[in-house]
Amino acid sequence: MEAEDKSITCLENGKWEPAGCSIKDNVVIACDFEEQDQKNLCQWHSVGKARYSWTRHNGETGTWFTGPDADHSIGDYWGHYVYLEANAPAEHQDVAQFVLPSFTGNQEYCFQFWYHMYGSQIVYMSVYLQDLTTKVTTEMTRILGNQRNSWHQATFNITSDVVQNDFSIGIESERGLGTKGDYAIDDLIVTKGLCKGSQEH
Numbered sequence: 001m002e003a004e005d006k007s008i009t010c011l012e013n014g015k016w017e018p019a020g021c022s023i024k025d026n027v028v029i030a031c032d033f034e035e036q037d038q039k040n041l042c043q044w045h046s047v048g049k050a051r052y053s054w055t056r057h058n059g060e061t062g063t064w065f066t067g068p069d070a071d072h073s074i075g076d077y078w079g080h081y082v083y084l085e086a087n088a089p090a091e092h093q094d095v096a097q098f099v100l101p102s103f104t105g106n107q108e109y110c111f112q113f114w115y116h117m118y119g120s121q122i123v124y125m126s127v128y129l130q131d132l133t134t135k136v137t138t139e140m141t142r143i144l145g146n147q148r149n150s151w152h153q154a155t156f157n158i159t160s161d162v163v164q165n166d167f168s169i170g171i172e173s174e175r176g177l178g179t180k181g182d183y184a185i186d187d188l189i190v191t192k193g194l195c196k197g198s199q200e201h
């Protein structure tokens with residue numbers, strides 16, 4: 001009898017390859033940001049200016065009335081999430097993308113994550129797929145404005161006809177007029193097949 005394999009071994013030739021996954025429940029990737037080395041495991045990275053980039057963090061953020069007080073997975077000071085800090089040096093209209101780099105196209109997936117958009121100067125969070133061959137971007141949703149001080153779940157079916165070629169998943173947000181606009185995400189999971197019993201977001 002094999003030992004339970006909790007490791008995610010989906011990475012082949014630098015690309016997430018669902019057929020190579022050994023984890024249970026059809027998980028392609030799962031990022032709760034609790035381990036520093038998940039930066040390698042999930043291969044997430046931030047695209048944009050250095051002064052405004054998605055960063056791993058725990059506890060509350062540096063300004064009152066924006067950002068979460070705790071992460072989603074654990075729910076206390078010690079839990080980690082990834083966020084965009086609106087304080088300086090960030091500037092008005094800076095944009096940053098959180099990117100999961102590469103999935104095999106022309107297959108069905110379920111993508112779920114938790115987001116936190118609290119603050120009077122929140123602008124938007126856009127979730128999109130980018131075809132790595134054609135560079136065409138397909139926006140799946142755009143969440144606008146202050147969503148109060150709580151975590152919300154987003155669920156997406158990625159049907160096989162949406163992206164024919166290998167693709168990346170991106171989450172983009174924009175820094176608003178002032179400092180009360182921290183965005184956070186946690187507990188991202190991509191599984192093979194469409195979402196079970198869930199509604200499309």
Ligand SMILES: [Ca+2]
Nearest residue numbers: 032071073080
């Ligand atoms: Ca977490």
Ligand SMILES: [Ca+2]
Nearest residue numbers: 061063066067
């Ligand atoms: Ca804060």
